[in-house]
Amino acid sequence: MATITQEKIGPLHEKLSVKLEKADYLPGFEKSLKEYSKKANIPGFRPGKVPAGLIKKMYGPSLFMDEVLRSIDKEVLGYLDTNKVNIFAQPLPLENDMSRLDANNPGDYDFHFEIGLKPDFKMLDLAKTDITGYNIDITDEMINEEVERLQNRYGNMTDKETVEADDNVVNVTFTETDAEGNEIENGIKKDNSLLVKYFAPAVRKELNGKKTGDSIQIQLGTAFEEKELDFIAQDLGLNKEEAATKDKTFKLEITKVGLLEKRALDEAFFTQLYPAGDVTTEEAFRTKVKDEIYNYWAAQSRNQIHDQLFHKLVDDTKIEFPEAFLKNWLTTQNNQPQEGGEPQPAKTPEQIEAEMPSFLNQLKWTLITEKIVTDNGIQVAPDEIRDFARQQLFQYMGGAMGMTDDQPWVNDYIGRMMKDRKYVEDAYNRLQSQKVFEWAETKIKPKATTISVEDFSKMVSEHQHHHH
Known part of the structure; x- marks a missing residue:
């Protein structure tokens, strides 16, 4: 029976030691040798008639190593699962010497891993946070400018x-x-x-x-x-x-x-802009323009509240991280070739050090999101992803083509998008993040403040400079 012990290295940083006995992996090794000898194709021998000694000599060492590593993996994952150990990424091997694995001389082996534990943390009480809701002042001047812009554009x-x-x-x-x-x-x-x-x-x-x-x-x-x-x-x-x-x-x-x-402000013009035919007077037209401006800025204002929520959650939630482990993990990660790409040049310890703060912030946001999602049973259903794909398509097409769902190509297109794993993952993350913010919005009582468009835009752009 394999035995596993766990000891502390540092904050949320533990060492797993696995003692693997011969009995844990030998039956598996012998079985895979047998399988191999059935299908091995070696010139001069009929399939299935290759002497066992030759198979062992040719394939033994690599099959042996595979089997030992597979048993280790199984033991470690089983241990983490049984003991409900919540870890970041995956266990990293510590100085494991592979040269001692000898197929002709199987024995007991010790393997060591380091793991980084996911922290427990307390959710920020959003009801107690200060959030400002900006009511953006829509002036007559803004409405006049927009009306004039439309008159010129269609002039x-x-x-x-x-x-x-x-x-x-x-x-x-x-x-x-x-x-x-x-x-x-x-x-x-x-x-x-x-x-x-x-x-x-x-x-x-x-x-x-x-x-x-x-x-x-x-x-x-x-x-x-x-x-x-x-x-x-x-x-x-x-x-x-x-x-x-x-x-x-x-x-x-x-x-x-x-x-x-300039286009005259007459019914023909209003109907061209609003084909539903519900705008017939200049007054109604100006009201419509005002609503559109208002909706645009209301959406900007809401994004700004989301931004405040994001910063409050990230800045004011206390979370400890196994930093030493995460640095080691980043070091092993960044020597991997990217999918389908060249191997990336390894980052220096200085580069990794420099990237840590923003990496930890991202990780923090991921953990906070996970907690909100789990604690509040937030779910994204496949139908919602389909709707998202449909809306994106309609927006992209300008929605003006009288597009409806009963057009077969719309469903074909959506069907195709739903098979694209990356698209589905991105859509899933966007919808989940949207739901997390919608949940957070129900918990806050923003203080309303009226602000001019200029001041609001200036505030947003300064904030972005400050961040990137």
Whole structure:
């Protein structure tokens, strides 16, 4: 009978010693030798007639080692299972000397492993945590801007001879030049369509009266104000934070002049945007636009609450980890070749040390999630994954094609996705995580605070910088 003893190495870090007796593995070894001699294919012998001694000589050592390791594995897993030992990852072998395994001289063997124990911890009492719920202030100005954006987006363009006003649209080609106005070889060349009012006042003056085919010279930093420079620079593939960007000079050739006529706020326009036909007046239209803006920001606000919950749970839940074991485990892991890839170069102890904090944070979140899921019986059913796949498909297709489930290709597609193991795992994790947050939301009483869109966006983006 194999015997297993367990002793402490450090915090949540234990050593398992397995004493394997001859009787534990020998019958298995002899059986596998027999199996082998039945099917071994050795030139000069008929199958099944190979002398046992030859089989043992050729295959003995590797079959012997396999059988010993299999018995060890079985014993260790059985022990952990019987004693309800909850471990991270898997047991790691400690200095086990394989050279002493001798098929011709079977004996008792000692094997040693280290294990990292999963900690018990107390769940944070969410009812007592401070969470802020941001009510984002939807201003008339935001509604006006959105209405105007829609009017322009669906507006009609008419061609014009010359540039006459700030609301004219010019199609231009940006061609990068040197300071003297000579085209730079392999420089930036990009078409764009801009309202005249996007340019700085001095350039607007210069554009006035110009026709298709005319061109002007500009310097980026002086031709546009900050806000416009942002999106022009981005469009040209430049970084507006770099000083050199503002100094760049371009030739702008006008390829077309047009006048954008805003769509009138009439029933035809409302029905085009909302085909259900429930929007017939400007007032109803503005209400609808406001609802859409509101829903968008309400969703952002809810994500922000989830973010606060995540940080509270991770930062304020005390969990001890078997750090020494986890470092050893990471060290063995990172020398494994990735699935279907090249072996990764081994990480240095310094790299592993540096990655520990973020690794432990992820592990912490995994344990907290597991606990919430177990304690509250949170489940994700296969049907929910199918629904998730269906919604993703409909969103991707824009939902505008009158798609319904009775179209066979929809079900074929979903059936295919459900066979894709990676997709199902990802969907499962996303849905589970969503349910964990929904559960957490029922436990909190957020303090409501009204905030402007600018302040809210600034807060979110600063928070993200701070994290990545």
